[in-house]
Amino acid sequence: MKLNILFILLVIPGSFGIAYGHTVDAVGDYRVEIGWMNEPVVSGETNAIEFYVSTLNSCPEISEPTKCAESQEFQNGIEGLKKTVKMQLIYKDESITLPLSPDHDIPGKYYAFVNPTVSGFYQANMLGSINDTPISLSMHPPKVAERAYIEFPEPSDITVQQMIDGHTALIEDIGDLKDSVNNLEDSKQQMDMGYAGIGVGFIGIAIAIVALVKSKKN
Numbered sequence: 001m002k003l004n005i006l007f008i009l010l011v012i013p014g015s016f017g018i019a020y021g022h023t024v025d026a027v028g029d030y031r032v033e034i035g036w037m038n039e040p041v042v043s044g045e046t047n048a049i050e051f052y053v054s055t056l057n058s059c060p061e062i063s064e065p066t067k068c069a070e071s072q073e074f075q076n077g078i079e080g081l082k083k084t085v086k087m088q089l090i091y092k093d094e095s096i097t098l099p100l101s102p103d104h105d106i107p108g109k110y111y112a113f114v115n116p117t118v119s120g121f122y123q124a125n126m127l128g129s130i131n132d133t134p135i136s137l138s139m140h141p142p143k144v145a146e147r148a149y150i151e152f153p154e155p156s157d158i159t160v161q162q163m164i165d166g167h168t169a170l171i172e173d174i175g176d177l178k179d180s181v182n183n184l185e186d187s188k189q190q191m192d193m194g195y196a197g198i199g200v201g202f203i204g205i206a207i208a209i210v211a212l213v214k215s216k217k218n
Contacts, residue, residue: 021142022050026065027126028133031056031072034124034141037111042147043119048111049087049141051100053078053130077108078130085128085135087112091120119146 022035033052041047052074059068079102087098089112096114103109116122122144126137 023139023141024066024070025137025139026056026069027130027135027137029056030054030078030130030133031069031074032126032135032137032139033069033074034126034139036141039142040145040150041116041142042145042150043116044147046113046115048113049089049098049124051085051087051110051112051126053081053085053108053110074108077106079107081110081128081130085110085126085130088125088127089114090123090125091116091118116144119144 021039022033024031024033026032031052031054033050035050037048037050038045054074054077056065056069057072059071062068062071082100082102085100087100089096089098098112098114100110100112103111112124120143122141124139124141126135126139128135
């Protein structure tokens with residue numbers, strides 16, 4: 001009996017509209033929810049933050065709006081927010097503003113696509129308006145994990161390796177180019193010396209011809 005109850009407790013959370021690891025809050029008469037599209041989310045992989053907006057039902061027995069929103073599931077989503085709401089994603093001192101792309105199959109569900117390049121905690125500021133209700137809300141999706149944690153059998157960062165290989169190849173190319181320039185300079189010097197020698201030879205021949213002509217006249 002205890003095993004059955006445990007199994008139910010493990011299965012039930014995945015059966016409802018609120019996904020595991022999502023954050024829920026309230027803005028006026030609306031329930032909002034965010035979370036990563038692919039979980040667990042790891043650095044260096046293209047992902048998206050899902051943003052859900054639906055009507056917030058009244059909770060007479062719950063005075064705190066956030067708790068009221070958390071007690072409800074996503075349903076009856078609000079459409080048409082693509083142009084009125086944007087997401088400002090912040091990591092430490094850096095930020096980027098991301099547009100929302102609506103889910104064509106689920107009204108009220110939107111995506112903000114992003115590739116989190118480093119692990120850590122990100123902050124998502126939802127800015128704009130939901131119909132006539134202004135929204136300026138800071139929300140925190142689950143932590144982005146380091147990609148090496150799930151790599152098997154050994155951590156492998158192809159992108160970094162490619163950068164190293166490319167850098168090495170660039171250094172080799174620069175070295176070859178430098179050698180080519182040196183060879184050209186040496187060839188030019190040799191050619192200049194050769195031209196100088198030819199010039200001196202012509203001058204000598206000219207002098208000899210003049211001297212020969214003078215000797216014949218004499």
